[in-house]
Amino acid sequence: MADRKPSVVVLDYGSGNLRSAVRAVERAGADVTLTGDLDTAMEADGLLVPGVGAFDACMRGLREIRGERIIARRLSGGRPVLGICVGMQILFSRGIEHGVETDGCGEWPGVVERLQAPIVPHMGWNTVQVPEGTRLFAGLEDERFYFVHSYGVREWSLVTNDRTPEAYQPLVTWAEHGPEGQADRFVAAVENGPLTATQFHPEKSGDAGAQLLRNWVTSL
Structure with missing residues (x-):
């Protein structure tokens, strides 16, 4: 049916601003289910992976529901996944916090480490440097988004070549x-x-965050 809403599962693994994420994605035009059930998460048009707190704790919670397998299986079938905040960080190879090194999901190479800035955490509104060709930030190139984090990925290390499909x-x-x-x-x-993933919180980023989520939902 033409008026069918895309279905989105917000993955419930014990971490993240779950209710506000659910409400924000509903407002973006999706039919949203909050669950950690593998079958439901696999069948949805989109999967949103939230995350708040320590990298290690989030990975433990994710593994308890086999969440890393859900993410990997969806991606192997070309099915959309959106990570937010620590839900973005755990998509990388590993995280280092307080001397503790934890394996992540490994969907992207890279290390999540403490930001090297005079004042941490990074908390509040900030501009972003949007790449040419973005669909996620369409119409939002000059907007500000809300960040709350002390750790991040400071080097992008995924190598691609001319044989990599343009979509990837x-x-x-x-x-x-x-x-x-x-x-x-x-x-x-x-x-x-x-x-797709964001270090900032779209659900806390006002009109700009709402439009970004609409951009993602309409792509499902």
């Missing part, structure tokens, strides 16, 4: 935190085929 060529959005001359650069968002 990653588009990386960057942001900086700290005063001029002392600012640290980190990955603010990634668009990579069916896998």
Whole structure:
């Protein structure tokens, strides 16, 4: 049916701002289910992976519901996944917090580490450096988004070549935190085929965040 809403599962693995994420994606035009059930998560048009807190704790919760398998299986079938905040960080190879090194999902190479800025955490509104060709940030190139984090990915290390399909060529959005001359650069968002992620919280980012979620939902 033409008026059918896309179905989205917000993955419930014990972490994240779950209710506000559900409400935000509903307002973006999706039919939303909050669950950790594998079959339901596999069948949805889109999967949103939230995350708040420590990398290690989030990975433990994710593994308890086999969430890393859900993500991998969806992506192997080209089915969309959106990670938010620590839900983005756990998509990378590993995280290092307080001397503890934890394996992530490994969907992207890279290390989540403490931001090297004079004041941490990075908390509040910030602009982002949007890449050419973005669909996620369509109409939002000059907007600000809400960040709350002390850790991030400071180097993008995925290597692609001319044989990589255009749809799978990653588009990386960057942001900086700290005063001029002392600012640290980190990955603010990634668009990579069916896998999309933001370090900031769209559900806390006002009208700009609402439009970004609509951009994602309408792509499902």
